[in-house]
Amino acid sequence: MPGPDIRADENVHGEMSTAPTANVHSGVETKTERKLTVLETHGYVLGRTIGSGSYATVKVANSDRHNCQVAIKIISKFQAPGDYLKKFLPREIEVVKGLKHENLIRFLQAIETTHRVYIVMEYAENGSLLDIIRKDQHIDESRGRRWFKQLVEAVDYCHERGVVHRDIKCENLLMDSSLNIKLSDFGFARGHMKPKNGVYALSETFCGSYAYASPEILKGVPYRPQDSDIWSMGVVLYAIVYGRLPFDDTNYTQLLKQVQNKVSFPREPKISTECRKLITKILAPLKIRAKIPQILADPWLNPHQSPKDEELDGKPDNATSKEDIKNVNIGTVTFDRKFEEIK
Incomplete structure (x- = not known):
């Protein structure tokens, strides 16, 4: 994927990452692993679905990074056509990251994992x-x-x-x-x-x-x-x-x-x-x-x-x-x- 905002995490299994958390049992502090989703590691907490297609879903998410709600398009690499993944998706990301206009949905970030590509965008709350x-x-x-x-x-x-x-x-x-x-x-x-x-x-x-x-x-x-x-x-x-x-x-x-x-x-x-x-x-x-x-x-x-x-x-x-x-x-x-x- 082109562009500086795409982060590949090829070592992620099931798109989860691990972060240690402390638990106390009988007065003894032990460390266990709490699994975070890839999006959570980037500061996004997914909410409701606002759109879906044959190989992509769009969800609202709360963003710590941007301090607002955003829309995230989630594209499945297994379901999307190869031509789309190789040609249209990279082209889309390359195009939108260079555009900034008050009447265009603003591109915020793209994240790539083993199984999916996430495109984070401005959220337009009043529908289409x-x-x-x-x-x-x-x-x-x-x-x-x-x-x-x-x-x-x-x-x-x-x-x-x-x-x-x-x-x-x-x-x-x-x-x-x-x-x-x-x-x-x-x-x-x-x-x-x-x-x-x-x-x-x-x-x-x-x-x-x-x-x-x-x-x-x-x-x-x-x-x-x-x-x-x-x-x-x-x-x-x-x-x-x-x-x-x-x-x-x-x-x-x-x-x-x-x-x-x-x-x-x-x-x-x-x-x-x-x-x-x-x-x-x-x-x-x-x-x-x-x-x-x-x-x-x-x-x-x-x-x-x-x-x-x-x-x-x-x-x-x-x-x-x-x-x-x-x-x-x-x-x-x-x-x-x-x-x-x-x-």
Whole structure:
């Protein structure tokens, strides 16, 4: 594992270490061995589970070292795919340890043992954006504007440093105690992606979730991941204001057709024209897709610089019935964690 914060403890059996403690029996002090977990030796006491997958679990922990609660992702070396352990996990650690932005989950430490890898991170106590959308059904534009701008600024920060995320979605946008967005889960991220002589490197790893994937990823062609991150942000913005995803990911063939057509908007809730225009600029073909500077300068994100937002006149593009909206509400969608490589 690269990086200064990874501590290997290959002599640990069952990931326990021993520390002598004193016990008194019949007035005679004797020393016995009390077993400490590896995390305890680093000052972490595990608490409840807040997330789990096929080979990783995320738990809350109390940290003596940081004097606060942290989140610890526990990855099993026996259950995780070899490609993930050799390629994606080292890359994730290398990437996140160099990032520091108020809207990114902060990396604190990585610990490696014989059986597991522990990634210690900032704890976002208010769950994910997806949780809030499911609870509120959709987000008003005022809150949505604030959160989307935080997301764009976080991604802009990453791109400026040559880091692409490649798995932006509502589940990976966490909320801190002040309800600020924290972009998390850099498991598919890649660094060293700054352009050279104006030329951007292309990716051929087709990763992420179908519902958030750009047309070029779904087609299985080499793609510029910065542009695909922007597309995913457009899907997030749509999900924020409408409480549903713009594309149905249950059928790949239909999904591929949908993402190549102009995005449609449901009848309800009523969303401002400016917001719809921004979504349309982002969920657009590659040649005309908005770039981050254009998004940050957009009238919807800067309402004080633009005329008052206009609401829909009740005649939306390709209007969808209320029953259709109910059927594809974001709360009922099953999200894909990772693509199979598209042939």
